[in-house]
Amino acid sequence: ENLLPDGLRILGTARSELDREGFAALVAESIGERIPGAERDETALRGLLDRLEYSAASVDDDASMQALAQRVSALRNGDVLYHMSTAPRFYGPACQALAAHGVAGAGTRVMLEKPIGKDLASAIAINDSVAEAFDEERVYRVDHYLGKEGVQNLIALRFGNALFEPLWDARHIEQVQITIGETVGVEGRGDYYDESGALRDMLQNHLLQLLCLVAMEPPARFEPTAVRNEKIKVLRSLRPIGRDEVATESVAGQYTSGAIERAAVPGYADELGRGSRTETFVALRAHVDNWRWSGVPFYLRTGKRLPSRSTEIYIQFRKVPYSIFGGATASDMLPNGLLIKLQPDERIELDLMAKTPGLDRNGLRLSQVGLDLDFHEEFANQRRRIAYERLYLDAIEGNGTLFVRRDETEAAWQWVDAIADGWRAAGIIPKPYPAGTWGPAASVSLTERHGHSWRE
Numbered sequence: 001e002n003l004l005p006d007g008l009r010i011l012g013t014a015r016s017e018l019d020r021e022g023f024a025a026l027v028a029e030s031i032g033e034r035i036p037g038a039e040r041d042e043t044a045l046r047g048l049l050d051r052l053e054y055s056a057a058s059v060d061d062d063a064s065m066q067a068l069a070q071r072v073s074a075l076r077n078g079d080v081l082y083h084m085s086t087a088p089r090f091y092g093p094a095c096q097a098l099a100a101h102g103v104a105g106a107g108t109r110v111m112l113e114k115p116i117g118k119d120l121a122s123a124i125a126i127n128d129s130v131a132e133a134f135d136e137e138r139v140y141r142v143d144h145y146l147g148k149e150g151v152q153n154l155i156a157l158r159f160g161n162a163l164f165e166p167l168w169d170a171r172h173i174e175q176v177q178i179t180i181g182e183t184v185g186v187e188g189r190g191d192y193y194d195e196s197g198a199l200r201d202m203l204q205n206h207l208l209q210l211l212c213l214v215a216m217e218p219p220a221r222f223e224p225t226a227v228r229n230e231k232i233k234v235l236r237s238l239r240p241i242g243r244d245e246v247a248t249e250s251v252a253g254q255y256t257s258g259a260i261e262r263a264a265v266p267g268y269a270d271e272l273g274r275g276s277r278t279e280t281f282v283a284l285r286a287h288v289d290n291w292r293w294s295g296v297p298f299y300l301r302t303g304k305r306l307p308s309r310s311t312e313i314y315i316q317f318r319k320v321p322y323s324i325f326g327g328a329t330a331s332d333m334l335p336n337g338l339l340i341k342l343q344p345d346e347r348i349e350l351d352l353m354a355k356t357p358g359l360d361r362n363g364l365r366l367s368q369v370g371l372d373l374d375f376h377e378e379f380a381n382q383r384r385r386i387a388y389e390r391l392y393l394d395a396i397e398g399n400g401t402l403f404v405r406r407d408e409t410e411a412a413w414q415w416v417d418a419i420a421d422g423w424r425a426a427g428i429i430p431k432p433y434p435a436g437t438w439g440p441a442a443s444v445s446l447t448e449r450h451g452h453s454w455r456e
């Protein structure tokens with residue numbers, strides 16, 4: 001779409017000795033594998049490949065870092081955006097090496113992938129080390145969920161409509177559920193995943209970011225400081241779930257063998273090749289302790305090898321205070337619900353009660369109907385964009401609204417660390433669940449104990 005500035009060059013760097021052509025061939029091959037033929041535009045591809053450069057470097061080899069810095073300076077034609085997709089332990093050293101060679105000053109930014117550490121202490125160490133080279137406004141921490149169309153649509157829905165805001169609080173909302181279900185297993189990333197688990201891999205970042213967007217106060221503007229100031233307040237209002245609460249407020253699970261979409265799949269330990277106590281599923285009953293949300297449970301769950309790939313937010317409103325219809329109808333009366341489906345399809349559904357057609361003689365009969373808005377149909381001519389397209393564009397243009405600020409990452413770790421510590425102290429080991437099910441039975445009782453049930 002010709003959104004990249006004319007002079008923009010892309011300099012690849014890794015330890016592998018490659019030349020420009022070799023790097024371009026790798027990129028072309030990867031694009032060839034991923035972009036469906038019908039969407040491929042040879043001129044645009046050529047244009048992209050022409051922008052590529054390559055320079056091998058290794059953080060522990062100063063001469064190579066110096067050569068890299070010289071290339072950056074020689075190619076520089078405006079701002080510079082570094083994107084580090086390395087193991088997080090290299091973030092600090094790499095940033096410092098760039099600074100030492102004079103290419104981390106004004107007009108440069110750095111984009112960092114998750115995970116920023118594995119707990120609060122390691123996150124602080126990484127952030128401190130990066131901060132020696134790049135000040136916070138120039139650090140772009142990626143949570144790719146924020147780049148998803150559906151997630152931005154949640155912001156549009158909440159703050160572009162007057163309809164929801166008056167109802168968006170504990171007086172009108174009974175419970176909130178956020179689910180990120182995945183059908184995949186660990187996808188050959190066992191070494192990383194086994195150290196991490198669902199709590200650190202998904203909940204600390206993606207799930208808590210979604211929770212922030214649902215629960216935050218309206219920011220004054222859609223710009224980095226205003227949005228992130230509101231998100232951090234939510235994170236700081238999360239009621240701690242620690243040693244005394246984990247047994248009742250959290251569930252950890254690990255998949256065993258089972259079937260997904262009728263195909264047999266192995267259990268986690270088999271995929272990993274050894275036994276493990278890492279959770280591949282987590283469910284929590286969280287609370288945002290502030291005026292708006294006091295008393296409203298936020299049920300959060302995420303897991304691998306669940307029955308379907310689905311990311312959704314479900315807001316259940318309170319029931320009508322009293323049914324004028326009486327009798328049997330009173331028990332048929334269901335609360336209104338708002339479903340915001342983010343993946344795989346983007347859809348918004350509002351559950352309403354309506355009269356069931358017919359000549360009722362004992363009073364009206366009511367049933368639940370859904371007002372359904374399908375974004376794929378509604379915007380059928382618009383191409384859907386994957387998260388990284390949005391994030392790269394924003395980072396190139398210096399807009400940090402959809403990136404995570406240091407204090408958010410650290411507040412999220414602090415909350416998650418208490419849960420991990422609680423599990424350790426209470427000797428909680430993940431409960432098994434067969435692949436292709438919605439986690440251990442304990443996840444069902446987590447909600448049902450409080451008169452709620454997961455929307456499935």
Ligand code: BG6
Pocket residue numbers: 182184201202343
């Ligand atoms: C990543 C996690 O951050 O998000 C993966 O490390 C997970 O374990 C992935 O599979 C899910 O992202 P998406 O975009 O496929 O929902």
